[in-house]
Amino acid sequence: MLGATGQIGRAAVRALREDGWDVTAASRGGGRDRTWDADVRSVALDRDEEGALASALGDGCDLLVDMVAYGGTHAGQLTALAGRIGSAVVVSSGAVYVDEHGRGFDTQDRPDGAPRYPVPIPETQPTVAPGGTTYATRKVELEQGLLAAGGTLPVTLLRAGAVHGPYCRTPRELYFVKRALDGRGRRVLAYGGTSRFHPVHVSNVAELIRLAALRPGSRVLNAGDPEAPTVAGIGAAVDAVLGRETETVTVDGPPPEGHVGETPWSAPNPIVYDMTAAEQELGYRPVTGYADSLPGTVQWLVSALRDRGWAEAFPAMRRAYGEALFDYAAEDAWLERYDRRG
């Protein structure tokens, strides 16, 4: 497994071990999860180092699970090794989709660029064109490269929603957890708090990987939780785990000022993935739900923040969202004006 020490990998190794797979857990650091049994082999391997993956594969493997594949280069790398890989499961992203006007994740910051997808989005929804420039175009390039080689290498591509769980490097839940820990009594949510960005818990992705491993095929499937709560619902669920109550001020439409009211889930229109194909093709039944899985994630976040600031604990989160994520001064200034307006 490539990328085994990441959030999905840790859970996927466990799921495959439970099914009796003999697992080699690869990552650049070569680390391991403390829940893995001693039979899981961990290896230090940079898949971008010339020849490293080929030599680690040796005579070959029945299954390659790849968490960190992007673009045509990685598609080419895997297809060149097709003779030594029985089948593969590769993590892609729900960010690939576009709506009927070609709007998607790449256009959402433009005026009128927010996608208006069908609810839910089936795998047959059009995607961005393949390319090397953005995350979405590179994922499509990866997908198309791998699907074209379906005759020699069966690959299940999982288009994951907003991944959540322990060991997440960009944990969206931090938005609400940190505010609660900081004693924030009020929160502001744009778009009426109704934004929905379909989450998927790491153990549900792991379950899809486990099932796809049992039924090799050349296909793309969405990867989502059994439900896609609203951002207001997510805030309330975090409060419930922490035993807090936060007053929510909702604003119709976009953030009223700067990033006030903007969360990692915020979008004007729902992003919900259709899970019918995964159910039908793989017999997918989610192993957990958003609220059920949340306590484990929240506890992990709380302990990660115990002796460090958020940007130090989650540098990838800082890079992705910037300091504006916790700009309480801007939030308070806006709330003060909001209160004065009555």
Ligand SMILES: NC(=O)c1ccc[n+]([C@@H]2O[C@H](COP(=O)([O-])OP(=O)(O)OC[C@H]3O[C@@H](n4cnc5c(N)ncnc54)[C@H](OP(=O)(O)O)[C@@H]3O)[C@@H](O)[C@H]2O)c1
């Ligand atoms: N986060 C989301 O909401 C989201 C949504 C949709 C799709 N996805 C997809 O999910 C995948 C990421 O999975 P994740 O969130 O489980 O990852 P993650 O937590 O960021 O972990 C990445 C894993 O890959 C390893 N790794 C990174 N570069 C490597 C390399 N060059 N060679 C070998 N191993 C490498 C890392 O360990 P080392 O650092 O030690 O190498 C680690 O084990 C990506 O394909 C992403 O596009 C994520």
